[in-house]
Amino acid sequence: MTRLTRRSALALAAGSLATGAFAAGTFAAGRATAAEPLHRCEALIDSIGVNVHLGHRGSPYVERFAACIEALDDLGVRHLRDDIVLTGDEPAGQFERIADLAGRGYRFSLIFYDGLTPGPRVAPERFAEIAGWAGAGLVVAEGGNEPPVATRPGLAGQSAAHQAALFRAVRADARAGTVRVAGPSYIQGNVAAAQNLAAVIDFANIHAYPGAEPPETDGAGSLARFMAASRPVFGDAPVLATENGYHTALATGGAHLPISAGLRARYLPRMLLWSYLQGVRRTYLYELIASFDRGDADPESHFGLLAHDGRPTPAFRAVRSLVRLFGANAGTVAAVAADRDVTLSAAVPDLVFARFARQDGATLIPIWLGLDGWDRRNRIPLPDAPARPAEIRLSRQPRQVRLHRFDDDGSVTVANLPADRRVPVQVTDRLGVIELT
Structure with missing residues (x-):
């Protein structure tokens, strides 16, 4: 989530100006007469998460925390991702907010920064302390965020050592049965420079932004390509997409291209379904509320499902509708009609x-x-x-x-x-x- 590195390489050639970036007829056509396998609605809902920044002072997450809780309850998404920001006065501040949400049933993936990006390093040896502050909320301990391991010799080794230490700390803790370990979220050229970490992770970790391409693209922003690129690092571990989504900064001059607010509302439900059907264990949308309000040229001001002032965007309403439709009201549970092909x-x-x-x-x-x-x-x-x-x-x-x-x-x-x-x-x-x- 570091602003200097998180998306600088996600320009993708997905920013390619060509339209129609993927081949037609590659979906259901090949198996049109076969009965569809049965998926569970609750598994889809469990596969949806959203990024927050509860430790970023001055952000709407901190300044309007109560309103963020209301929005989360309205959205219906129960999995959150946050970066750990240690200030020395813990558990006050960020971890009070995390524990509050944990008490309401929310569950977290927390980023243990490795010191290779602007986020201050979080020592893996502090895992037990941090997990205690989070109450019952911590379910995923995540390695470094977008480590730039291709930029200098030795960084890949530093990243790997941090990850191994985090894995050991989690496995040595009494919470080992409930907390899983995700690898670092290497992006683009850094993936090829990373060491093999299959022995020290439970989940692969990708940031699968498709740029301005549709979710199902087989172009440069293809989800399948992101997943395949992670295999030499993470082996066949199940995949978390700890960041994904679209921004609507239509005046940006950056290489990570925008789409309109209406198209984002069209794409995000498709993205969540597509990611689930492609085997991604969980997709954390970026982000709940826009962290900044720096105008139409700034992508970081236009990723939020809520605008910076808290107004729901069309994308917020679309994701909320998806979650509500696939959920079941309390008291209505009955036998599943599994014989309906x-x-x-x-x-x-x-x-x-x-x-x-x-x-x-x-x-x-x-x-x-x-x-x-x-x-x-x-x-x-x-x-x-x-x-x-x-x-x-x-x-x-x-x-x-x-x-x-x-x-x-x-x-x-x-x-x-x-x-x-x-x-x-x-x-x-x-x-x-x-x-x-």
Whole structure:
């Protein structure tokens, strides 16, 4: 999360001005007639997190902490990521706020800085002390944030030594059964310079920003490429994307390109579903509230799901709607209708869909076209692509079929569809979720 390094290399050639950066027909088309595997809605919700900065004095996280709690409760996301900022007066300040949120059921990934970036080093030997301050909130102890190990000889070794010490400290603690260790979040050229850390991590760690590309891109911002690049460092460990998202600083001159607020609301629900379906254990969106208010040319002022003044953006509303739809109300839990198979009657280019079981017995089918919606040269949305017809086939008759369509303003419209075993639907690049009861 260091401002000097965190995204400087994430320009990606993802900032490439070419549109249509990924190949068509690479999604459901290859397995159109096979029954979709069953995913659990609660697993998707557990895979969603968001970054916060509870130790950054002067930030809205500190100055308006109570409002941030209200926003988190409204959002429905229970996993948070923060960087440890030791001031000498602990557990006052940051850790009071962390413990407060932990008491409300929030769980944290905390960054143990390695001293290679501007964040002051956090000695791994202080793990037990820090975990105690965090109450029951600490579930992931994370290595250095974006260590620049390719910039100077010896830095890769320093990063590896810090990671090994953190792993030993966690394993030696009584909390070893509940706290997992994530590796450092190496980015871009630093990944290739890093040492193999597979023996001292539980989770691989990537920052998978796609730039201005869509979540499903197979271009330079491809999630699959980020995951593959991490394998020589982390082996086959499950992956955390501890930062991901889009910014809306349309006047930026930087290489990390922006998208519009409406398109971000379109992309983020797709990103969270896509990341889950690609095997990412958890994706922490960057960030809850914009840390700064430095104008339309500053990306760091435009990553927040909340604007700097606390106003919800369309993206906030879209993520909140996704979490609410895939959640189940207390008292409604019933047996999952796992015998309801879902297939696609014919291949549809660019189509992504999946089958989820919700705790109340409903089946949810997220379905969308993984299309690029942004003109990167002119920094405006592309014209809407025509809807493509698809037909979902069910193994048994539903009582009710409803289509939830996510819109660019963050709202969701709901329409009834025929309650038949063959469900026709017009698919667009705006997420649709078919709800079967």
